[in-house]
Amino acid sequence: MLHATDLLGGEAYDRDGHFVGQINELFIEPADQPNRVARVLLGRGKFLPLIVRYDHIAFVAPGVIRLNVEEKDLEHYQPNEAWLAMRKDLLDQQIIDTSGRKVVRVNDIDIAEQRINGTVELRVTQVDVGLTGAARRLLHGIASPGLVQGLATKLPTRVIPWEFVNLIETDPLRRVKLRITHQKLERMHPADLADIMEDLSPFERQSIIASLDEETAAEALAELDKRLTTQIVETLAPQKAADILEEMDPDQVADVIADMTPERSRDVLSEMPGEEAREVRELLKFEENSAGGMMNTDFIYVGEAATRDEVVAWIREMDVDVERLDTVFLIDGTAKFSGAVSLGRLLFAAPDERMESLKMEPLLSIPPDAGDKEVFELFDKYNLHSLAVVDALGRPIGAIEVDDVVSRIRNR
Amino acid sequence: MAVLGKPENEKQAPETPALITRWKLVPGWVEPWRVRLSDWGKRTRFWRRRLLLFLAVVGPGVITSNVDNDAGGISVYSQAGAMYGYALLWSLIPMTIALYVTEEMCARMGVVTGKGLSDLIREEFGFRPTFFLILAGLVVDMGNVCAEFAGVAASMQLFHISKYISVPLAALAVWILVLRGTYRQVEKIFLAACVLYLSYVASAFLAKPDWLLAARDTVIPTMHLEGGYLLMLTALIGTTIAPWQFFYMQASFVEKRVSARQYAQARMDVLFGSVSCMVIVFFIIVCTGATLFVSGHHVINDAGEAAQALVPLAGKWAAMLFAFGLLNASLFAASILPLSTAHVICEGMGFEAGIDHKFNDAPIFYSLYTGMIVVGAAIILIPHAPLEKILILSQVGNGVWLPVVLIFMLLLINRRDLMGDFVNTPTFNVVAWVTAVAVIILTLVLVYVTILHPSGMPGTSG
Numbered sequence: 034m035l036h037a038t039d040l041l042g043g044e045a046y047d048r049d050g051h052f053v054g055q056i057n058e059l060f061i062e063p064a065d066q067p068n069r070v071a072r073v074l075l076g077r078g079k080f081l082p083l084i085v086r087y088d089h090i091a092f093v094a095p096g097v098i099r100l101n102v103e104e105k106d107l108e109h110y111q112p113n114e115a116w117l118a119m120r121k122d123l124l125d126q127q128i129i130d131t132s133g134r135k136v137v138r139v140n141d142i143d144i145a146e147q148r149i150n151g152t153v154e155l156r157v158t159q160v161d162v163g164l165t166g167a168a169r170r171l172l173h174g175i176a177s178p179g180l181v182q183g184l185a186t187k188l189p190t191r192v193i194p195w196e197f198v199n200l201i202e203t204d205p206l207r208r209v210k211l212r213i214t215h216q217k218l219e220r221m222h223p224a225d226l227a228d229i230m231e232d233l234s235p236f237e238r239q240s241i242i243a244s245l246d247e248e249t250a251a252e253a254l255a256e257l258d259k260r261l262t263t264q265i266v267e268t269l270a271p272q273k274a275a276d277i278l279e280e281m282d283p284d285q286v287a288d289v290i291a292d293m294t295p296e297r298s299r300d301v302l303s304e305m306p307g308e309e310a311r312e313v314r315e316l317l318k319f320e321e322n323s324a325g326g327m328m329n330t331d332f333i334y335v336g337e338a339a340t341r342d343e344v345v346a347w348i349r350e351m352d353v354d355v356e357r358l359d360t361v362f363l364i365d366g367t368a369k370f371s372g373a374v375s376l377g378r379l380l381f382a383a384p385d386e387r388m389e390s391l392k393m394e395p396l397l398s399i400p401p402d403a404g405d406k407e408v409f410e411l412f413d414k415y416n417l418h419s420l421a422v423v424d425a426l427g428r429p430i431g432a433i434e435v436d437d438v439v440s441r442i443r444n445r
Numbered sequence: 446m447a448v449l450g451k452p453e454n455e456k457q458a459p460e461t462p463a464l465i466t467r468w469k470l471v472p473g474w475v476e477p478w479r480v481r482l483s484d485w486g487k488r489t490r491f492w493r494r495r496l497l498l499f500l501a502v503v504g505p506g507v508i509t510s511n512v513d514n515d516a517g518g519i520s521v522y523s524q525a526g527a528m529y530g531y532a533l534l535w536s537l538i539p540m541t542i543a544l545y546v547t548e549e550m551c552a553r554m555g556v557v558t559g560k561g562l563s564d565l566i567r568e569e570f571g572f573r574p575t576f577f578l579i580l581a582g583l584v585v586d587m588g589n590v591c592a593e594f595a596g597v598a599a600s601m602q603l604f605h606i607s608k609y610i611s612v613p614l615a616a617l618a619v620w621i622l623v624l625r626g627t628y629r630q631v632e633k634i635f636l637a638a639c640v641l642y643l644s645y646v647a648s649a650f651l652a653k654p655d656w657l658l659a660a661r662d663t664v665i666p667t668m669h670l671e672g673g674y675l676l677m678l679t680a681l682i683g684t685t686i687a688p689w690q691f692f693y694m695q696a697s698f699v700e701k702r703v704s705a706r707q708y709a710q711a712r713m714d715v716l717f718g719s720v721s722c723m724v725i726v727f728f729i730i731v732c733t734g735a736t737l738f739v740s741g742h743h744v745i746n747d748a749g750e751a752a753q754a755l756v757p758l759a760g761k762w763a764a765m766l767f768a769f770g771l772l773n774a775s776l777f778a779a780s781i782l783p784l785s786t787a788h789v790i791c792e793g794m795g796f797e798a799g800i801d802h803k804f805n806d807a808p809i810f811y812s813l814y815t816g817m818i819v820v821g822a823a824i825i826l827i828p829h830a831p832l833e834k835i836l837i838l839s840q841v842g843n844g845v846w847l848p849v850v851l852i853f854m855l856l857l858i859n860r861r862d863l864m865g866d867f868v869n870t871p872t873f874n875v876v877a878w879v880t881a882v883a884v885i886i887l888t889l890v891l892v893y894v895t896i897l898h899p900s901g902m903p904g905t906s907g
Contacts, residue, residue, distance in 0.1 A: 125567050127795075138795025140572070162795065170572040232797075234559030235704060264704055 035155070037119050037142035038169045039095035039178075045075050045085065046097070047104045054083060056098060060116035061157065063212040068195050070119075070144065070155035073098065074110055083107040090153045093146050095178060101152065115210040119157075122200070127233070128160065129199040131217040134225040136232040140166025143192065160198055163191025201233065203240040215241060219249045227256035239268055242277070251280030254289075259444070263292040266301070275304030283309065284329040284437065287316035316431075324408050325401030327441060328422040328431030334362035337371050337389040341382040360419040362429055363388050369427040370398050375418065398423045401430065405441060412438050503714045504632045505697035506552060508781070509690050510544065510718030511639045514725050515778035516596025516748060517589065518684040519771055522726050523751035525677050526733030528743050531662035532669065534730055536678055537723045540685050543880045544719040547851065550858045550869070550877065551691045552715045555698030557705050557867045562695045563793035565863070566853050575793045578853075581846040586689055586786040588839020590821030593782065596775030598825055599749025603768040609826060616822035619780040620815060624804070632701070638777040642725045644770040649728040651763035652755075654735030663727065679891045685726075686884050687843060688850040693785035696792070700799055705867070732767065783817035844892035848885040855881060 043056045054075030062071035073085040084107065091101035100107075117123070123139050130137050141161040147154045161169075165185040172181045199217055202208045218226055218241065230238045230253060242250050242265055254262045254277065266274045266289055278286045278301065290298045290313060302310045312330045319325025333353065335344050344361065361379060365371040372392030382391050398421040399408060411420060412435060422431040486493075514522075525533045551562060558565060567575040597615045598608035623631060669675075694715075703711050733751055736758040737743070745751050748771045755764035787810050791798030797807035804811050824835065855877060859868050869877060 125571055135797075138567070140795070167572070167576075167794065171576055234699075236559065258702075260702055264702065 034158070035093065035095060035144040035146060036161070036166075036169060037124060037144065038166075038173045040093070040098070040144070041120055042174070043096035043098065045073070046099050048091070048099075048101055049103065050099075051104065053077070053100070053104050053107070057082065058121065059119040059155075060113075061119070062116055064115055064210070067212070068157045070157065072116060075107070082110040084110045087154055088152050090155070091151065093153050093155065114207055117200075117211055122202075123160070127201060127237075128193075129201060129218065129229055130162070130193045130197055131199050131221070132193070132197040134221060134229065136229055137162040137193065141169055157195050159192040159194045161190070161192050164188040165190050201237045201241070203236045205240065205243070208240070208244065215244050219245060223249070223252035224256045226253040230257060231261065235264065235268075238265055243269065243273065247276045248280050250277045255281055255285050259288060259292070262289050267293050267297055271297075271300040271304045274301045279305060279309055282329050282331060283312040283316055284327065284431075286313045287326070288321065291317055291321060319401055322405045323401060324399045324403040324405070324422050324433060325431070327405060327408060327437050328401065328433045329437070330431045332360075332362060332419075332421075332429070332432035333358065334364050334370075334429055335388060337363040337365055337387070337392070339388050340384070341379060341386045341388070341391070342384040344379065344388060357434075359434075360432070361388075362421050362432065363392055364429060370421050370423045370429040372396055373419070373421060397421070398427075398429070399433075400425070408433055409438060409442060503710075503717070504636060505555075505694050505701060505703075506548065506711065506714035506716070506718035507639055507721065508632070508635045508697070508718070509548065509694040510715075510722035511642060511725070512693075512778050512781045513544075513685055513687065513690060513722050514642065514729075514774055515589070515593055515782075516599075516771060516775040517592045518726075519596070519729060519748040519774055520746075520751075521677075521680050521684045522729040523733045523737075523748050524745060525681055526730040527737035527745050527751065527754075528677060529669075529674060530734040530738035531659050531731065532667050532674070533678060533681065534659060534663040534727065534734075535666040536681055537663065537727055537730075540682060540726075541719050541723040542876075543682070543884060544685060544722065545716055546873075546877055546880045547686060547691065547854070547884075548694055548715050548719060549712060550854055551695040552698055552711045553708065553867055554854070554858055554864070555695035556703045556708050556711050557864050559699055559702075559704075561699055561788070561792045562692045562850075562854070562857075563789045565857050567793050567795075569857060569860070569863075570853065574853075578846070578849060579790050579793045581842055581849075582689060582692070582786060582789050585839050585842035585846055586782050587817060587820065588835050588842065589687075589689070590779060590782050590817050591824050591835050592839070593775045593779035594822050594825040596748065596771055597779065599747060600752065600768040600772035600775065602749065603752050603764065612822050612825050615776055615779065616818050619776060619783075620818050622780055623784055623814065624811070632697075635777065635781070638773055639721070641773040642721075642770060644766045644773070645725055645728045645732065648755075648763045648766035648770065649732040649735070651760060651766070652732045652735040652758075654731045659727075659731050659734070676891075676894055679887045679894075682884060682887050683840070683843065683891045685722075686847070686888075688847045689782065689785050689789070691850060691854065692789045693781060696785070696788045708867070729770075732763070736763075779818070779821070783814045783821070786817060787811075787813040840895050841892050844888040844895075847888050848881075851881040851885060 037059065040056055040059060045053045045056055047053050054077040056073060057076040058074035059070050060072040060074065061067070061069065065071060069087060071087050073090070075083045075085060077083065083104070085098070085100060089100045089102050089107070090098060092099040119142055123142060125139065127136050127138050129135070139160045139162060142157055143159045143161060144155050145158045147156060165188045168184050168188055169181055172184070176184075197217070199215065200211065200213050202211060202213055218229075221229075226249070230241065233241070238261070242254070245253070254265065257265075266278065269277070278289065281289075286309075290301065293301070302313065305313070316325070316328070316330065319328075331354075333348070335347070339347075348355075348358070348361075359376050361374045361376070362370065363372040363374065372389065374388055374391045375393060378391045378393070395415075397411060397415060397417070399411065401422050401424065408420065411417060417435065419432050419434045421429050422433060424430050554560075554562065554565065560568075563575060563579065566578065594612050594615065598612050601611035602608065622634065698711060732755075733745075737745065737751065737754055740758055742754050742758070745754060749768075752764050752768040752771060755767055788798050790796075790813055791807070791810045796809045798810045799807065802810065855869075855874075858864060858877075859874065861868050
């Protein structure tokens with residue numbers, strides 16, 4: 034196995050053994066093959082640099098490449114945005130390790146050689162992010178290769194297979210040319226994705242959010258530190274920002290928008306669909322640290338006279354986010370809040386049981402201007418999962434959920 | 446919102462939420478005051494908004510500049526005052542400019558790129574330069590940490606507390622502070638520590654200096670072409686502009702997630718920091734100048750000795766305040782230096798770093814931090830430790846390290862692909878390069894003298 038460190042700075046000889054130039058860069062052409070070293074750049078001092086194609090390579094050893102063509106057969110180098118440069122784009126740069134779900138820095142690149150009828154193909158197998166790579170980088174060209182090798186075998190290795198390497202490229206055009214997709218990031222848990230984003234610089238965060246699908250982007254943003262979320266959303270185009278925010282819960286959207294400049298928040302809200310923008314505007318009226326500021330307007334309430342089966346059939350029919358559902362709220366004949374039924378109770382109730390006979394005691398609700406402390410106390414005292422927020426007329430206007438409470442308490 | 450089994454009375458179905466207003470009975474005299482208050486609120490809204498925007502960013506600049514006045518720094522300032530009275534005060538103005546110009550570039554890089562200085566150096570200049578830069582940083586900072594704990598020991602001795610009690614306690618306090626805190630909490634504590642530097646102002650007033658003379662000497666430069674004087678001038682600058690502070694400041698702006706939009710506020714923070722730092726230096730020099738210099742007590746070895754010498758001259762309280770300032774400065778720097786060093790090393794080498802991580806997420810970061818505190822405190826506790834030599838070594842390291850860092854900074858800040866429109870303007874570049882070259886020459890002179898004539902050298906560490 035070879036390393037980028039062994040090859041970069043090495044010498045290239047042509048078919049007849051004449052020196053051609055110094056290896057300055059290795060390129061991958063992701064559009065063609067995702068891991069093959071497709072081009073090698075040879076620097077020749079004050080002469081124009083030359084480019085070697087993968088099928089021109091006859092032999093490779095640490096520090097040496099021999100070609101199967103003559104110097105005059107090589108082309109002059111033309112910069113190409115679609116080539117991934119190992120020294121410039123990969124070595125010392127940060128990448129996302131999609132299997133370890135972390136941001137790491139590349140110390141070295143491991144390259145395997147494959148003999149294919151007379152030529153040698155180089156393929157990137159993994160990137161080295163541990164001490165072995167660091168030791169090679171430090172000692173290469175200073176200590177003898179044997180010593181470096183010996184030392185490297187003693188150190189703990191930390192490598193990431195090439196297929197789990199997710200490059201971070203902030204230029205969207207270049208990202209397309211390099212075939213960088215964030216499909217693997219989209220499959221990650223949003224909380225992991227949020228942790229990764231916190232380790233990146235603002236431009237990098239921006240570029241990742243912009244290239245994720247809206248749903249994933251919204252989920253990741255919801256897990257991020259609120260300051261960061263606002264910062265990211267503010268720099269997105271209003272249309273894109275609105276698309277992402279639509280996927281979030283209205284209470285989270287309100288929190289994000291509340292911290293933006295008035296002009297920006299107006300732009301973003303005007304891009305959102307009327308119904309959702311209206312909900313967010315309503316929520317914005319409440320103090321952030323009040324029950325109204327914590328509540329979510331996406332909740333389910335049913336008439337207390339409905340039977341268990343009716344309710345279940347109706348929930349099934351409505352496209353409800355079942356994963357988040359754990360309480361159904363009840364209203365009486367005058368649309369006033371009259372109770373709450375947990376999902377567990379609903380599950381085990383007889384098919385024709387009325388909702389009012391299932392409701393939990395005591396009957397708890399809170400006005401929107403109550404302070405967050407009051408909310409925390411209620412959740413603690415009654416071990417609640419969710420709590421209804423009711424207006425002056427006793428009508429339900431939202432619900433506070435336990436995960437809102439947990440994140441508030443943590444951020445205090 | 447979704448509803449099943451809607452009530453017969455459609456009109457009352459919940460639609461828009463209405464705010465509840467809880468009416469309370471208030472006495473009649475409240476209303477006019479409420480109106481007056483809200484009028485005042487409206488009139489000052491512009492300034493309050495400005496202030497709030499600034500307060501959201503303030504921290505990194507103020508903290509970094511003030512940590513400059515650490516135990517080593519205070520020693521040099523007291524020596525400068527004792528030896529030459531007010532004659533060196535004029536140098537504070539050019540020093541403020543140099544401090545501001547260099548720190549501002551780091552602040553700008555931090556807010557624009559969102560990356561730390563060692564991150565940027567690694568990405569743009571490769572592994573090997575970064576490695577040696579970091580190694581130099583570790584050695585220099587280790588020496589500085591020793592100096593800080595020496596400062597703790599010296600100041601507490603004035604309160605008759607043995608160093609075998611004060612140093613371990615200080616080390617533990619510093620260690621716990623960072624290990625248990627988040628960035629925001631720790632920053633608040635550090636900002637509070639900045640305020641405690643005001644004890645030097647009080648101590649200067651107690652020394653009853655000739656304010657008019659001090660003011661004149663601040664504005665009108667006086668040059669003495671004499672070896673000791675020039676050397677003292679060099680030492681002043683050497684302790685004020687230290688390379689680690691650039692790394693620390695940039696990292697804190699990044700960790701605080703200050704964005705390019707808040708650049709104006711960040712710059713104010715840096716300006717405020719450099720000026721307040723120099724104001725404190727002014728009062729230290731005035732304090733020792735008005736007492737030790739006037740009474741002929743010209744030669745002191747460190748800040749602890751200066752505090753001792755103040756007792757008969759300016760009274761017990763002035764000396765106490767002086768020692769308290771030294772303790773605060775030492776503790777403050779002893780917590781920031783290891784933190785900054787651990788940051789720089791981990792960033793550059795690609796390990797997880799930052800106090801917002803838990804121990805298991807960033808083991809190397811915390812091990813480095815802990816290790817530096819333990820070693821720094823332990824060296825002070827060894828009887829007859831070669832403290833002088835350690836401090837000289839760190840001073841030399843500082844001098845060698847600084848030019849490299851400054852040049853890397855200037856190269857990075859002029860890169861349009863990194864900084865966009867935030868690259869240096871031509872005018873700023875001239876100022877920055879002149880500053881850098883001047884600082885580099887002065888520092889190298891100091892290194893030269895330190896190596897050749899360590900005995901005649903004023904001050905110890907930066």
